[in-house]
Amino acid sequence: MAIITERIKKHFNITLKLRVSGIYLAVTSAALIVAAFFVMTAASNTLYEDKSADLFAKANIIAESMVQTDDTEYVKSLMSQSLAGTGIRGALLSSAGSVIYDTVEQSQSTGKILSGGVIAAAQAGGQEQELTTAETGELILSAAVPVNDRGAVTGTVYLTRQMTDVTDVLAQLRLCLIIFGLFMLAVVFLLSISVGAVVTSPLSDFISTAQEISKGNFDSRIKLRGNKEIDKLAEAMNYMCSELEHLESKRRKFVSDASHELKTPMATIKLLCDSITATENPDLGMVREFLSDLSEEVDRLTRIIDNLLAMTKIDSGEIQLSKELVDFGMMLQKIKNKLTPLAMSKNITVTLDVQADMMPVMIDYDRIWEAVYNIVDNAIKYSKIGGGVLIKCGCTAGELVLEVFDSGPGIPDEFKERIFERFYRLDDSRARETGGTGLGLSISKEAVLLHGGDLRAEDNPDGGSCFIMRLPINEESDKRS
Numbered sequence: 001m002a003i004i005t006e007r008i009k010k011h012f013n014i015t016l017k018l019r020v021s022g023i024y025l026a027v028t029s030a031a032l033i034v035a036a037f038f039v040m041t042a043a044s045n046t047l048y049e050d051k052s053a054d055l056f057a058k059a060n061i062i063a064e065s066m067v068q069t070d071d072t073e074y075v076k077s078l079m080s081q082s083l084a085g086t087g088i089r090g091a092l093l094s095s096a097g098s099v100i101y102d103t104v105e106q107s108q109s110t111g112k113i114l115s116g117g118v119i120a121a122a123q124a125g126g127q128e129q130e131l132t133t134a135e136t137g138e139l140i141l142s143a144a145v146p147v148n149d150r151g152a153v154t155g156t157v158y159l160t161r162q163m164t165d166v167t168d169v170l171a172q173l174r175l176c177l178i179i180f181g182l183f184m185l186a187v188v189f190l191l192s193i194s195v196g197a198v199v200t201s202p203l204s205d206f207i208s209t210a211q212e213i214s215k216g217n218f219d220s221r222i223k224l225r226g227n228k229e230i231d232k233l234a235e236a237m238n239y240m241c242s243e244l245e246h247l248e249s250k251r252r253k254f255v256s257d258a259s260h261e262l263k264t265p266m267a268t269i270k271l272l273c274d275s276i277t278a279t280e281n282p283d284l285g286m287v288r289e290f291l292s293d294l295s296e297e298v299d300r301l302t303r304i305i306d307n308l309l310a311m312t313k314i315d316s317g318e319i320q321l322s323k324e325l326v327d328f329g330m331m332l333q334k335i336k337n338k339l340t341p342l343a344m345s346k347n348i349t350v351t352l353d354v355q356a357d358m359m360p361v362m363i364d365y366d367r368i369w370e371a372v373y374n375i376v377d378n379a380i381k382y383s384k385i386g387g388g389v390l391i392k393c394g395c396t397a398g399e400l401v402l403e404v405f406d407s408g409p410g411i412p413d414e415f416k417e418r419i420f421e422r423f424y425r426l427d428d429s430r431a432r433e434t435g436g437t438g439l440g441l442s443i444s445k446e447a448v449l450l451h452g453g454d455l456r457a458e459d460n461p462d463g464g465s466c467f468i469m470r471l472p473i474n475e476e477s478d479k480r481s
């Protein structure tokens with residue numbers, strides 16, 4: 001499995017690196033080809049235009065001198081001198097196109113008739129040039145200029161030159177461009193490989209961290225590398241890991257706390273059962289007492305299991321609030337009545353103070369009943385014998401406010417948040433004595449939060465503590481009111 005994932009990782013990295021390099025190379029090649037094309041076109045146009053302008057200039061000077069003098073020998077010598085060493089071959093043609101003079105005398109072209117192409121154009125009075133390829137493959141540039149004597153074409157100056165020097169320059173330029181292009185491609189390739197590495201190496205971290213998470217190791221983190229976007233992603237992933245780690249530790253704590261809570265009554269039940277079975281001819285009174293203890297422990301187990309089921313329902317998001325209009329004052333009265341026996345057993349006076357004109361509110365009756373019941377139950381449970389509990393309720397500025405004052409020991413500031421945690425009890429042994437599981441307040445808080453409200457503990461100015469519950473009054477109840 002590890003080998004396969006390692007291969008996937010490598011393959012993924014290689015393909016991504018190759019893709020990055022491929023894109024860089026393709027873009028650079030296209031840019032270089034276009035640039036080389038423009039450079040070559042501009043260079044060849046400039047060179048050819050330069051050479052053809054030179055040919056025309058020379059041909060025009062010769063044609064002009066032919067008009068100005070009848071001395072053909074003078075013109076021949078002018079022509080031979082001006083073209084000497086230039087690589088240009090010149091010919092003087094009669095008006096009929098027969099060669100009068102050729103600077104390459106050994107060609108024995110004198111007397112031959114030349115026609116067509118640029119010569120025909122010159123004979124018609126125009127000036128033209130053309131680029132042709134000789135049988136040897138060389139490029140030849142030709143230009144013909146008419147000898148225009150008072151409107152009549154009396155001859156033609158015909159010049160040709162091999163373009164070897166130009167093609168050599170262009171070939172050298174092409175070679176330079178190819179070398180430059182290959183060099184640039186090599187540089188771009190190396191750069192793209194390093195860019196690809198910058199992009200893919202953090203991905204390996206992401207892959208290995210994801211693998212660690214899938215194995216349940218939530219403590220692995222991705223190193224930040226100073227790359228803004230990738231670091232943001234790494235931070236998001238690290239945040240996810242720490243949240244998972246937090247959730248996992250909460251889950252473990254919940255399981256261990258729950259097992260611990262279940263173990264205590266189970267141990268007591270086992271002890272009671274063993275005591276009864278170990279005693280020969282047990283006294284009926286003793287059996288009754290043990291059975292009543294057993295019944296209490298079973299009640300305690302049932303309470304814990306009910307609370308645990310409620311917690312798991314909340315955690316799984318299964319709970320759907322089914323809201324209805326509730327007469328809150330009436331609900332408080334019922335809770336008070338239900339807890340009266342407990343209050344009487346401790347000689348505690350429970351006072352209910354509900355705002356006179358309180359309208360029904362839209363809430364999930366069962367959830368809020370459970371929440372309020374637990375708060376009032378706590379207030380009575382933890383108040384001193386002969387003390388008092390005050391339940392005050394009213395509506396202000398779009399919310400219902402319930403305050404439960406008790407005459408208990410109060411809650412130190414540092415525990416005012418913690419008492420809402422699951423299984424958290426301030427004084428474990430005392431709370432256990434009162435039959436508490438430490439789940440009541442966390443269930444109450446969840447119910448209030450599900451309603452978009454808030455529940456917190458504060459000090460009672462007269463001693464003891466005060467639990468304040470705020471519930472938003474939604475539109476339906478407002479409309480009714």
Ligand SMILES: Nc1ncnc2c1ncn2[C@@H]1O[C@H](COP(=O)(O)OP(=O)(O)OP(=O)(O)O)[C@@H](O)[C@H]1O
Nearest residue numbers: 378379382408419425426431436437438439440441
């Ligand atoms: N009114 C109060 N005065 C003093 N301490 C309180 C009060 N209400 C709650 N506590 C403390 O907060 C702890 C958590 O309360 P919570 O209601 O969650 O659990 P419990 O009452 O112990 O058990 P149960 O799950 O049966 O309600 C209690 O164990 C107690 O230590």
Ligand SMILES: [Mg+2]
Nearest residue numbers: 374378440441
């Ligand atoms: Mg409680």
